Amino acid sequence: MDSIKRYDKNMKAHYYVFFVVFLCGLAISYFLYMGALKQVATEQKNTSAYFTEKLTNQLNQYKSGLTSVVALMESSESLVSPERFARFVQSLKGASYLHVYFAQYVSADDKVAYEAQSKTMLGRRSYAIYPVGDRAEYMPLALAYPDKILYGYDILSPQYRDHKSVAQSRNSFSIQLSEPTFTPFLESSDRVANNFVLRAPVYLSADSNLQATADAVGFYGVVGAYFSVDELLRKVVPLIDKDLFYRLADVTNNSPVWFADSAVGKGWKEGDFDSHYLNIAGRKWRVDTQYISGLKAHLPWFFIVSPLIVFTLLGLFLSSYMRGLSRTSQSLWRILNKRIEVDELTGLLTRYQIQQELNVLIEGCKGRNRKIAVMMLNLDHFKTINDAFGHEVGDALLIKVSERLASILPENTLAGYLGGDAFLVLFTQPEKRPLPRLDAISKDFIHKISQSYYVDGLTLDIGCSIGVALYPEFGSDAVTLVKNADMAVYQAKSAGRATYYFYDGEMGRRFARNVRIETRLRRAIQDEKLELHFQPKVDLVSEHCVGMEALLRWHDEELGSVSPAEFIPIAEQTGIILPLGDWVFEQAFKHMQEWKQQGINVPPIAINCSAAQLKRSDFLSKLLVLLDTYDIDPSLLEIEVTESILIEDAATCAELLNQMSRLGMKLAIDDFGTGYSSLSYLKDLPFDCVKIDLVFIRDVIENESHAALTKAIISLSHNLGLKVVAEGISHVDQLHLLREYGCDIGQGYLFSKALGATSMISDPMIVALNQQEKDQSDNTPD
The missing domain is CATH 3.30.70.270 (Reverse transcriptase/Diguanylate cyclase domain)
Structure with a gap:
């Protein structure tokens, strides 16, 4: 029975294969369809934005032309003749389809004189301002191009349907665009108000020859330019995709007034079209656009349907031959296994x-x-x-x-x-x-x-x-x-x-220990399980203490005592050196403040700085904040740097060292002779002393090369005005040889081991230093 069931399942397996493959093709086609639809919608949106941009550019050209006409009227020293006006308007770039006019301001007192002047200029004896009637002010049409309109028509008269807009334009001091209107002066059979008028006032300067014709504030008249939407679109539509419906509305008053629609008799369904807005001369227009044939007509259907067709054919092929292609199946398995x-x-x-x-x-x-x-x-x-x-x-x-x-x-x-x-x-x-x-x-x-x-x-x-x-x-x-x-x-x-x-096995143990040291070191900083000890630096002639070096000490509950030589490199590799360095500075300053409060005078404290610390942009600012917080004189701080940082970022490091030197801090090159030992560092940078690494001092008696190098470093440093500190002095014969070479300062177990902060008050060298300073103070005459 089980074998029959398995046989039935095998017989139906090809249907399952076809169904799965077909669904894969359907899913791919669906995702391609959604992606293509999104792309076409984006293209339509971009075309809409381009259409709106072209409309804006053309309207701006109209504004620019009107501004030029205003400049002509304001700058003319005499009356502008109709011929000159026509030539000027013809020369305007982008002013085709634009109907331009000038209506001159005429007061009631100047009406008779103006009419007489216009009769002479136009050669028309019958010229008169109309509509007839007495009014306080007139604004008759004086110039126009290209329309053959009747000169003398008063656009301030109540009979003119846009006389209120003219009055507003007079007081606006800027270009104003009208709401949709019919042809301003000529009779029109249009049922849709699809014309617009741009108006701008003309004001004369006080020294103009025509000032007598203006009103009390220099108002001379109004320059207007009107155009139809059809004329505007004739300039814009050829620049865009022909497969585009558009409609335009004035929405200045939040109530759309539609004045153009290329989709006559077609419905505009929300979501199928894109809307953009443009602001021009005080009016706000809405621009709707959509593809004439719709978004789906622009889809690459062959590209979209191809996966469905291919996967359907593949499904049919696999389902038809699945049971009879055992060798092919094995081959496919081999291909899959190979991958x-x-x-x-x-x-x-x-x-x-x-x-x-x-x-x-x-x-x-x-x-x-x-x-x-x-x-x-x-x-x-x-x-x-x-x-x-x-x-x-x-x-x-x-x-x-x-x-x-x-x-x-x-x-x-x-x-x-x-x-x-x-x-x-x-x-x-x-x-x-x-x-x-x-x-x-x-x-x-x-x-x-x-x-x-x-x-x-x-x-x-x-x-x-x-x-x-x-x-x-x-x-x-x-x-x-x-x-x-x-x-x-x-x-x-x-x-x-x-x-x-x-x-080797040692490597594994070392890696494991390094990971353990990293973990425990982070905890030690957090729990303040580290200590700072201070090793005296001694003048080799007087054997008086002249400085101290801050040294880290760490005793861990699990690891025991861990040498700085072991945990400092790990801290530098893992980035722990940054919080560790901050901790060292703060602890050193805190101890210095405590000693000061106890009346203990200590010499300058030397603190080692890693390359990572010096590379931080906020290193100096943080250091100055700590000095100020603990009231520490910068001259009591000595910064020790290794030669490696000078190699890695010489320019930045030089600027930082110079700043620290100017603030009064002492600077020393640590471990000199073990790195690159470039003489330019000693010559160009503001170091105060050079520290010879203990590698040379340890074998200075037995190794003639180390002795020669030590002597050369001391001589070179003295010639450059630098003091020399020898580290790791542990025998008297080393001391005698270094004195003979002229070394200035020594440091090592021969003089003192590193002291805990609490034992400073009882240390013989510190006691002697304080007594010496007291004696000098007592012997100083008042």
Whole structure:
């Protein structure tokens, strides 16, 4: 019965396959449809915005033309003749389809004189201002182009339908656009008010020859320009997509007055059209647009439907032949498995497959006394290339590296791509033969992988670092071996890159301890479990204390006493050095304030600064706030920096050091002689002293080279006006030799170990220093 059910299920399986494939095609087509619809809607919106922009530009041209006419009337020293007016309007750019006129202000007292003047200028004896009747003011049409209108028509008369708008324009001092109206002066059979008038007042200056014709404030008349919407659209519509409906409305009063609609007899459904607004000369217009044929007519239907057609055909094909194509099914499974096994980009084994192969090799080597070497290759500075040239170039480079790696692999070796810029190579010890020389292979790999690559017209140079872990010594399973090889490659990168490193047990313990130190150090800062001790610096001639260096001490409940030489590098690598440095400064200043309150005078305190601290833009401002908070004189602070920061960012560092020096702080180069030791730092930067590293002092008696270097550093520093501090003095013979060389200051266990803050009051050197200062004070005459 079960076999029959399974048979029935197999018989129906092709229907399921067709249904699933069809749904996939339907889903893809749907998403393509939605994307294309959104794109077409965006295109329609952009076309609408473009149409509105062109309308605005044309209206602005009309305004510009009207402004030019106003300037003509205001600047003329005599009456402008109709011929001159016509020539000027014809010369205006973009003024085609624009009907321009000038209506001159005439007072009741000047009416007779104006009519007589106009009769002469126009050559018309019958000229008179009309409509007839006595009024306080008149504004007859004096000039016009291109319309042949009757001169003398008074647009201030109540018979003129827009006389109120004219009065408003007179007092506006700016261009005003009318609401939709009929043709201002000529008879029109239009049923829709689709004309507009632009009006602007003309005011004469006080020194104008025509001032006598103006009113008391210099008003001379009104320049007007009227146009129809049809004429406006004839300028705009040819510039846009022909497949576009549009309609226009004046919405200045929030009640739309429609004056143009190209979609005659068509409905405007909300959501199918786009609306834009434009403001021109005091009026607000609304512009609606939509495609004539609708959004869906613009969709690329073939592109949208193609996935559905293709997937439907594919579903039919698969469902028709599924039961009879067992070999094809097996082939498909092999293709799928290959994709799981082989990385598509590099052609090497995938991360999953290389780990599976490693597990198989481990099983094959168990109990047979055979070794496996797991070698991890990590490209150096690959991220820089990826960021600079893009992922496409990065992928192309990975392909080139993979091809080169595959070409140099020894026999019976497997290689896989782990992702990013990491590769894994597996070596298995042959039967009855030792493993090949892994150090020689590593060097050869580094040399050959690090050659130039030509990618997309670029010549790229990239190196690699290698980490190796051996089975069974340092891992009995694939996960552990890969993890240990990764630790080893990290160590290789830390050692300067382009090198190799073999994992050992000590490395694992060291990594674990480093992680533990990082975790406990963060907790120690938070819980204030660290301490500052202070080691005296002694004048080698008088043997008096002349300064102190703040030194960190840490005793952890779990780790015990941890040396600064161990936890400071970890703090710098993990970023903990920043909060740690802030803590050191604040604690040092707090102790200095406490000693001051106890009446203890201490010499300047030296504090080490890391490169990360000095690179912070707010370093100096924070330091000054702390000095002010604890009332510490900057001259009591000495900042010690290493040469590495001067190499990394010389310009910024020089500016910062100069600022600190100007504030009175002392500056010292720490560990001089162990870094780059550029003489320009001593010559150009405001250092006060040089500290010779204890590496030289420790062997200064036995090692002639160290003695010669020490003597040279002291001599050079003195010639540059710098004092010299020797660290790590622990024997009298070292002291005698340094005195002979002329060294100024010494520091080390020969004089004193580092003192806790609470023991400062009883320390003999500090007591002697305070007594010395007291004696000097007593001997100073009043």
